[in-house]
Amino acid sequence: MSVASKKLKTRMRIKARIRGKISGTAARPRLTVFRSNKQIYAQVVDDLSGKTLASASSRAIKEAQGVAKIEQAKMVGTKVAEVAKAAGVESVVFDRNGYLYHGRVKSLADAAREGGLQF
Numbered sequence: 653m654s655v656a657s658k659k660l661k662t663r664m665r666i667k668a669r670i671r672g673k674i675s676g677t678a679a680r681p682r683l684t685v686f687r688s689n690k691q692i693y694a695q696v697v698d699d700l701s702g703k704t705l706a707s708a709s710s711r712a713i714k715e716a717q718g719v720a721k722i723e724q725a726k727m728v729g730t731k732v733a734e735v736a737k738a739a740g741v742e743s744v745v746f747d748r749n750g751y752l753y754h755g756r757v758k759s760l761a762d763a764a765r766e767g768g769l770q771f
Contacts, residue, residue, distance in 0.1 A: 656747050674745050675699045676753035683732070683764065683771075684747040685757055692756055694732040694764070696741055705739045708732035722759050729760035733767025743770040 653661075676682030676699040686693045696706040708731035710716040710724040719727075736744070744764075751757045765771060 654733025663750035663758055664702045665750075668742050670747060670750065674747060676745060680743050680745055681741055682747050683744040683761075683769070685749050685751065687725075687751060687756055687758055691719075692721070692728050692760060694760060696732065696739070696744060706732055706735040708735060717753045721756055725756040725759040726763040727751055730767045732760075733769045737768055741769070746771045 654723050674682060676697050678700060679696050681696045682737075684695050684697060691710045693709040693711075694707065695704050697704050708728045710728050716724040716727045722740060728736045746761055748757050748761075753761070761771070
């Protein structure tokens, strides 16, 4: 088994454990994060209806191109909070999606909190 596949398998196991404990509702949707090597994405999801209420990504934000990844994550966190507030979402459950809560994931979460979302 290669290192990459072992790492992915471990993250998927952690992700399944997290998703067993948390779920998004209409009153309190789930803010989920996905990070690739170059980009970071965030979605606010209502799991009961299966709908995405708000989303943001570093690919969609023009100012995020060519800056440090931590800065990209802050921009995405601010943007997802802005879009979620416009959709009427005040409070969310944070889903780190199997990633450790530091670096880009933490920066995105902190920026979303500063943008007005309650975790």
